[in-house]
Amino acid sequence: MTEKNVWEVALEQFEIVAERLNLEPYIRERLKRPKRILTVNFPVRMDDGSIKFFEGYRVHHNVDRGPAKGGIRYHPSVSLDEVKALAMWMTWKCAVVNIPYGGAKGGVVCDPHKMSIGEIERLTRRYTTEISFFIGPEKDIPAPDVNTNPQIMAWIMDTYSMNMGYSIPQVVTGKPIEIGGSEGRVEATARGCLFTILKACNYLGLAIKNARVAIQGYGNAGYNLAKLIAREGAKVIAVSDSKGGIYNEDGLNPEIVMKHKVETGSVIDFPGGKNITNEELLKLNCDILVPAALEDQIHKDNADKIRAKIVAEAANGPTTPEADEILFRKGIFIIPDVLANAGGVTVSYFEWVQDLQSFFWTEEDVNQKLKEVMERSFDKVLEIFIKEKDINMRTAAYMLAIDRVARAVKLRGLYP
Secondary structure, X not given: OOOOOHHHHHHHHHHHHHHHHOOOXXXXXXXXXXXXXXXXXXXXXXXXXXXXXEXXXXXEEEOOOOOXXXXXXXEOOOOHHHXXXXXXXXXXXXXXXXXXXXXXXXEEEOOHHHOOHHHHHHHHHHHHHHHOOOOEOOOEEEEEOOOOOHHHXXXXXXXXXXHHOOOOHHHOOOOOHHHOOOOOOOOHHHHHHHHHHHHHHHHHOOOOOOOEEEEEOOOHHHXXXXXXXXXXOOEEEEEEEOOEEEEOXXXXXXXXXXXXXXXXXXXXXXXXXXXXXXXXXXXXXXXXXXXXXXXXXXOXXXXXXXXXXXXXXXXXXXXXXXXXXXXXXXXOEEEOXXXXXXXXXXXXXXXXXXXXXXXXXXXXXXXXXXXXXHHHHHXXXXXXXXXXXXXXXXXXXXXXXXXXHHHHHHHHOOOO
């Protein structure tokens, strides 16, 4: 496994491209540092009456192209370095798809699987209050991430609104439809990823019908992608969650697998599927591999065992720089996270725009606009990839994104 932590990986990825773009020193220094970092420690009353303290973070990486945008995750492994890296990646992601946001991210160190709904609500409301001066519809708009969902976004929106004295649905995205959420938001990350996979298949001459797909991670992105890609005629031969995976060469039915997961708590032991480990899933002989779990899953110790033709990164940061080089040498086509999973932030942007106008679109409108954004962005990245010849799609995506942000920095100049 790589010795670098996730922040070092994000910096290394940036430096490679900054060198290639020949960025001016002051712009390089500006973009490798987060603009603002907030750390909060706060008490929450637990169900048994005890008081427990939690640590949380909110980081703004860059706001030169617009308000900060990024999810909030609840996980035991949340760290400041992880949140800084994810905020930086959000800056590049928003720039790749050319939406007017900068990057942010937030997180709380906790294990929501060991907490009741009431404890999670109290934690959410207290965390929101602690960061309330840091967020806002014109400056920083949170969204769901690992272990957070529309209900948690509803509590954030309600807490912020109660403190302000009136309803402000546009302070957060990924909300339930009933309080200002957007149609199509739940499937947006997966649908955006699908659009990029279809474009990649078209470029590589790979038929999507009967293409063998392995998906690591069976949360919102993984499950919805499995469902959507199966409708395109692909065969989902393996899926996994944090407890392990299942494999069937003849294909799995995504909906029936999800029903099993809901009933048992995991995809493992699915009737008609052979249990495998997450590591084994990555090494399967398949056409399309989709890491849709956590960071650093493909690294220097397993990259040479990857046999997929396409790696579509539905997760953030699943591949280390060392693994990137190995996959590139093997001729594996990467659809990088900042492009592949940008459907979520794109439809979050649509939700924010709808909330600001109090005018809502149909799901067909949302999906069509998402398709246009994702396909246009893929084409822009592919153009750089083909022109440069000696780079992978990640470097091409970063070149597009970092150049856009650097131009914004330069045009805005220094204040005072």
